[in-house]
Structures are given as structure tokens and as C-alpha cells.
Amino acid sequence: MAEPGVLTVVPPGRLDPDRAVARLQDSPLTLARTRRLGRRVLAVESDPAGAANTGIVVGDERVLVFDTRVTPTLGAELAHVVLAATGARPADLIVVNSHFHGDHVFGNGAFRGATILATTSTRAAELREWQRQVAIFERLRPQDAADVRNAAVAPPTIGIGGPARIDLGGVEVELEPFGPAHTEGDLVAHVPDEGVAFVGDLVFNGHWPSMWDADVRGWLAALRRLGGSAAATLVPGHGPTGGQAMVARMADCLRFLVALEHAGGDQAAEVAASPFADLLHPDRVDEGRLRVREQAVPAEASMPPAGFDHQQKERA
């Protein structure tokens, strides 16, 4: 805090990442909390009732925000906290949408003046599906229906057709398309200097996956790729931050759904006896099985790939 009468001159566009990250750590958020993952990186981990996680990367010149929360009100709170804590101007913000689902993008409208990036297919899907997503989330979140209904259509301003690298000043973020998997256009943001990746809904931690728009084989392939990536710390779309063991468990969960569909036994008993008995949203099992059936995913897809090392998974 400057003393009264002392003029503090800040060169335009120069942020103070250490101070900004400390302030972000102390900023209360509704149904979520910030977790510092590195010098410049924070996860915003939502409660299950707060829906999807988001992420923040603070550069010397620009700030990246990964996903914008489930309602315009929560998005506006996030935008306010980021601008206040970092001193960035709206035009200094780069927002990334991991995919088109409303719980990740309904806060976009609060980031007026920012650049909003996603894959070209996610951009097209937001333009095409926005009102359908509003209807879905009005139903899923009756307590927020009026808020969700107000979600201004704010699709990405730029669509990327392949990998991209963003220089925030002092730190780079690599954007890498991984779809089709959870949706047709999933995007991962990797911060190599900090060993952190924001992976959106490619990973659900502690939840059954939402599979309405899933490509099951593509998703398994995406998880194999993620499992070979350099990031040691991964922020999932839902649930707490984890490591590579979390990615392996997510793949195990998808393979379990494939096996369940092919075995055709007593679903409740199979789930109760599985390592996934405690996951939230067991109502999603039927939807997952339906995708397996519709996409004619073969029984072999329920087997771990050749060379899969369970020992390594357990050590991770």
C-alpha cells in the first residue's frame, strides 16, 4: 500500500506475479478455493456444488484464465478477483475454454475485453449449442436457473486449429488440442516451467465422467497421451488436483464402463464391487454404457494397453 501523497508509477502492462499470486491465494470465492501450484500458477478448485474447476497463470504482462465457471455470477466474481488481485486490465486477460460445456464457459461474458481462445471446433460448438447448454444447466442447477438463463452468449473470439504457444511475459503456456475425447474439441493448457497442466474434463477426479458428448475410443487415446506428458501436476475439470495416478485411474474407469457394457451383468453389484463404488454421480453410468454401445466400442478396449505398468501406476 502506497503512503498517502506518494505517487507510484507502474510501467504499462507490467504486473507483479508474486504479489498477484499471494493476493489470489487470499481471495475468497463462492463454492471454490484457490490452490497455489507454482510460482505463477493457481488452481481454482470448485466444490461439487460449484461445478467445474478453473485455473489462473500470472505472467509479467498478461494473465491466463482457464475456464470461467458455471454461472454468469460466479464468472463475474472470478473476473473481478483476477483483475483486482493482478492489476491487469481486461485486455491483458487471455481466457481459454477447455470445451463447450456450459459449466466451463457460462462465465465468459464477464470477461469483456479479453481474448477468448478455444479450438475451432469448440468455438463452433459454443455458437451452435449455447442455448441447448443453457437449457441443460437450468435443469441440472434449478437453484441457479435464473442466473444460468442470463448467460450472455460469449463464444471464443479466436479458434485455434492446432497447438499454440502463448507468451504471458516470463512464462509460456502451451495449448494442445486433445479431442475428440470428452467432447469434439477438448483443449489442454500446459505450463512447462511449472510442470502443471489444466486438462478440463479429460479427467474427472472422484466423479463418474459425464459422457453425453464423448468419443470413448478418442478419450482413451487422449488419456494415454496425457499419461505420457511431462506435467506432474494436473488440474482436472472436476475434483481435486492430482498427479499421473489420477489419469491412470480415469482410464481405468472408462475401461470399466466398456467391460460393464460387454459383460451385461448386474450393474449395481458390479459397480459396488469395483474400485469406483465411491464416485459421485453414479447416475452417469447408464449414459457411459450407452456411448459404448452406440459407438460399438470393442471389448478389447476394456483391457489396459500393451506395456501398461500397474506397478508404476501404484508408485505414482
Ligand SMILES: [Zn+2]
Ligand atoms: Zn464437460
